[in-house]
Amino acid sequence: MNRSLNLFAGIIGSFALSCYALVLLPKSQLGTLPPQTAEDEGKIVDIYPVKNVGVEAGRAVYKAEGCFYCHSQQIRDEQNGTDLERGWGVRRTVARDYIFEKAPVLGSMRLGPDLANVGSPKWRNEQVEEHPKYKPARRDAAWHLLHLYAPRTIIKDSNMPPYRYLFKTVKIGQAPADDALALTGPDAPKAGYQVVPTERAKQLVAYLMSLDRSHPLKEVKGSAPEVAAK
């Protein structure tokens, strides 16, 4: 009986230790992390990150379609890879970046680029075989929609599946819709028709465009020498 007691004590103790070290302790350390504040005319205000409930629907699409199985949303520092050099971010991401997200989509695989800052104006455009007629200065909504519909028309080597089911092909009315895709060649719909995004596609793109974790944070060295955040 004594031996069974030792066995049980060992098993329960080891689980308690594991749970304490990897769940409870991190929860108590990180669970109450506040947003970064700044003093604005004597008042302390939260500046970053901000809750963005407007893009929750798009975030749900991102999760439902499993985008995070190929795209991470975490920037590692210089010691841990070339994320910064690659132009995916201006600083590494830290726990504070995700405090308002229920189950952040950090991702564990990169079969596509990191998207932590894909909505930031500083996110680098890879200059490879871009769409001949369509070279925006930055990745705007139209770029994202086109890329979702037919990735290889924009990035020749893209390994991303085309998400055509997020779009519908409809007859052109009096005039083409504002958000009709600028498709050419084999991807173009037949004459008199146009490809327009569904609500889910628009939500997804709105979410992608909202992704910007480049705001300086005090705990990330060198991210913001000019910001006197306290």
Add this chain to the structure above:
Amino acid sequence: MTAAALAPTPTTAAPAPAAPSAAQVQAAERAAIDAAASGPVLFFLGNAILWLLLATVLGFISSVQLHSPGFLAHCPIFTYGRILPAYNNALGYGWAALSGMGVAIWLLARLCRVQIKWPGVLVTGAIFWQVGLTLGIVQILGGKSTGVEGLEIPGSAAVLMLIGYMLVGLWGALIFGYRRQAPAYISVWYLVAALFWFPWSFGLAHLSLALPSVTGVVQSLIAAWAAQNFLHVFLTAIGLATAYYLIPKVIDRPVHSYHLASTGFWAFILFAGLTGAVRLSGGPLPAWLVTLSIAATILLIVQIVTVSANLLLTMDGQYHMVYHSPTIRFTVFGAIAFTIAGVVGLLASLRSVDRVLHFTLFQSAQTHMLLYAFFSMVMFGAIYYILPRLVGCEWLSSTMITWHFYGAAYGGGMLIILLAISGIASGSALADGEAIFSQIITDGQVYYLGATLAWVLIALGHAIFAFHFLLMLFRIGQPGGEPTLFAPIGEEKH
């Protein structure tokens, strides 16, 4: 020292050098235990194989999509981002968990010398588990997943799985409680640990998803912790328990060292549960967490070395058995894969290596090393051993077993090696910040194509295995008594 004091004595798995009458009594007892266990164990194993077939199809599709992204992409339920989690869940919670639970129940009944009563409870548990899992996978394919890696199954379905598991776990605890064999053999330790750990880890992780107070990277950490516990504690413990049982049993000699076995067990139980944060290495977490998990991964080498040495030394001089016994061939393959996976896991956890291999298919290679090359192969070995004892006839064809082995070993091995090389290649290429990302990924095309070929081999092996299993269910096989061997013992193949 506690570990030494707890070392089991070599009674259980040792050959029984008793008088013929005693041996007959033991044989009759074993037959009675097997008869009592046969209903639920066959139910678990049969269903596990159905999940294995489903996982094979899903794994194949997801592999094709790596080199042909347009494959089935027009259909939402077949898109890569839904197929991949469906595959992971079907393989992990379908095939691996169900076969693991079935084998665990049988091992516990055998090792505790208990005839299972009320087998319907176990069957009910398996039904609840599978109803939950089916609902979960349907919701994943329907775009209703939780969106948390490793915990994709929505809470309502996970609750059904947990209820089902509780019935199985309770029965496992009762078998242990009513054991007529003391002290407990090393396999029993691993099984008790596995059965205890899983529901807490799985339950807490799903609970955390439902709690509004758990947000941010803590949630990612809990998901990583639960996924690691499932693979590195629950399944690994069942796999090792099975290997510790089968190898001594088939070659008919006791485990080489009980002290090694006990040292390994305590190292395992202490360190394995602390390794979860390596999955988020380099990520937005406090550095101490990742450091802790790396340290635990390194210390786990104590278990890997002791278990590997123990199993291999037990086999010493008996390696020719891999030519004869299907059970030994699969199980020893699994044991060696366990060693390799452990060493590779240690090396890959080091920051300097992780920096290159994180976010690459090398991670997938590591998972498959443990889940397929180790765990699944040991389960195949166990099924080849257990089934004849449950249905009363021996496997029909050693050729079919041979083909299953080739499919699983060469297919699985090829898949793992290709994923690993592809991960190393893309990881190294990404170290050049100027290199174009999409080109690096596309440069892996040859590996992705090879991986699909490997999947074809795996699928052939699984199809043959499933067919063979089906024949056994209909009692189509060799007459009972002598096991079906690749070659008769005494005739060496070279």
